[in-house]
Amino acid sequence: MKVDDLVADLSQDRPRLGRSSTAERVADILRERISEGFFPPGRRLSEEAISEALRVSRNTLREAFRLLGHERLLDHQLNRGVFVRLPSVEDVLDLYRVRRVLEGSAVRRPPSPEALALVKEAMRDAERAAAEDDWQRVGTANIRFHQALVSLNGSPRIDELMRQLLAELRLVFHVMDNPRAFHEPFVERNRVLLGLVESGRREEAAAYLDDYLDHAEKLLVHAYEPNR
Amino acid sequence: MKVDDLVADLSQDRPRLGRSSTAERVADILRERISEGFFPPGRRLSEEAISEALRVSRNTLREAFRLLGHERLLDHQLNRGVFVRLPSVEDVLDLYRVRRVLEGSAVRRPPSPEALALVKEAMRDAERAAAEDDWQRVGTANIRFHQALVSLNGSPRIDELMRQLLAELRLVFHVMDNPRAFHEPFVERNRVLLGLVESGRREEAAAYLDDYLDHAEKLLVHAYEPNR
DNA sequence: AACGTAAGGATCGTTCAACAATTCGACAAG
DNA sequence: CTTGTCGAATTGTTGAACGATCCTTACGTT
Known part of the structure; x- marks a missing residue:
């Protein structure tokens, strides 16, 4: 050298x-x-x-x-x-708008091997934690999964934006009664999404992701009551 | 009431x-x-x-x-x-990465009439200014055009992000010798892009935009010398 | 010529104390 | 029940002070 x-x-x-x-x-x-x-x-x-x-x-x-x-x-x-900050329902809607843009463009792009490895590792961690009924850890692994997913864009600024966005989402979870029940069903979905991305079926992955986020948003908005 | x-x-x-x-x-x-x-x-x-x-x-x-x-x-x-701040060449590259994501997802979305009206107005202003050889105004109208374009996403957070991003780009222009020559050729491209969006040919618009941004990025990086 | 050291000055980082401006809650008056 | 008014509590802003850090210059060593 x-x-x-x-x-x-x-x-x-x-x-x-x-x-x-x-x-x-x-x-x-x-x-x-x-x-x-x-x-x-x-x-x-x-x-x-x-x-x-x-x-x-x-x-x-x-x-x-x-x-x-x-x-x-x-x-x-x-x-x-x-x-x-106490996020409003409009905030939640906007957060998911941004997620759709960032994650959507991430899965449409040919992934770099290193970035993809991080996604897979977060995936594995989530599955392990789920097997042990450690829902706290499932939650953080889920967040890591999506953070890594977005990093497929290869842009430091987008990574930074996503970090902020997820921190804001955590605020939302703190307002809800039972954030645990919210993370559970998504481990399976993450796996499917990852499979689509890995096999290069990008448009399918994008479509699946849109559905994924629509679903999550609906659940969240429905359960969310920022009134006291 | x-x-x-x-x-x-x-x-x-x-x-x-x-x-x-x-x-x-x-x-x-x-x-x-x-x-x-x-x-x-x-x-x-x-x-x-x-x-x-x-x-x-x-x-x-x-x-x-x-x-x-x-x-x-x-x-x-x-x-x-x-x-x-004195942006590096890597910064310029990243700024265009983000632009591709934000503007790309904007043109793929069915535009709301109000948002579209703003885009058209910026377009008209740029053309008027170009006709009068007022390249300063062409530049700001060009910026307004892309800001409005991004607002088709309908997300306040993305609007805010784009504002910051364009402010950062202005820093880049201040470092260059001749920013004027840079804005001129894009008036025509803006018109074509707007036409594609208006007629609902979204995938074509997205492809055209990608090419547009590739071209602009190349020009910019080539002319950009952040050394002294 | 390259490097290590030292001294001095400039500027930033942080603290502290003080006062003005504003908010909030309570309570009295209408 | 609504509307003033008062005082306590908190924030907004200032100015000064001192230590910490960096930059420059100079000087001597190798």
Whole structure:
């Protein structure tokens, strides 16, 4: 390996260098707490309380709030504070509109082997978890499956968008009574979809996926009551 | 009109209420300046100088920086400051990947009449401007055309994404020598594309669009030199 | 000529304290 | 039941301060 190649390889790690301001780490913590439901949708996050608990200044905390606000995880209302976002039914509809576009275009494209491998691994993990009745893990594996599916597009920006979108979907699940029952039936569907993609029957895969998403959306909207 | 209907109607304006913190207005100003090239790509934005010029505190300005950073207009480097983003060639490639997905799925969908009307209006404006040799206006009309095209998807989130994407593309144009020459040949192509969409020949439109974007991407990458 | 070190200045990161602006709830008056 | 009014609580914004980090320059070493 030549020197030029070595430095080219190293330069991939460049982004990891700058990554650590207090505000961003605070945002990481909050993002995780929100995603796991510790801060449920609708909950107000007090600047004073949280800045005190995390031992950071209010200013730094506010920077973190801005970051999460842009990811649609927090809702910033002027002079009232920030709230964990409570998605409306329209939001759910739009999330699925975007999913149809992103995942649809993903399955229509000839998949790269590496990306496809990730999809298969998520698939396997979901099946293992289902066999063990670990529905928590089935849920996260299902999410990984679709994240990997979208990555077939080969676009970092689309990957990033999908990450945000799925984080937002998690908010929706936190509002529902029984998110577990929601993930179960889709393990089988994932397998079928993956089979179609692998065998190169792309249009069939796209059609199947559309049906898949229609179904999921209907279930979700029906069970979803963002009113209190 | 009953009272209930009145208040329901009014509640549409709700979002407009909260929208005006100093940080956001500062972000608006900076966004405009960047978009018009006043702050060229690569330029460093000094916290002290700008906060002084705009008469806001450094803390408030930093909040604005965070906002624009998330829109990929600014590049925030730890302990070094914020810079107007200078897109790489890889960025250009990815921007066109996303365009292919968003615009492709837009033309495949049966268009709503209202959305289509906006596309046609942008088209007409571009033609008028071209007739008057006003290439500045041709450029913005061209951008409006594609923004409207994407809005055929009917998704607010996708509209928002496209807005950001086009803002990023504007950065690319600011780096090039002669952005004008770049917009000219596409007026004709826009017309053909619009014709195909209007007559419902969606697959043909999608194919034409793919070719369109391939061509534009090639031109752009070839002319683009983000080195100095 | 290439490299290691050191010093100084500039700028950012973060904190803190203070005050103005706004919201909210309670309570009194009509 | 609706409409003012008041006060407490919280956010919005500011300005100053100090440590941390980076950049530049200079100087000496190899």
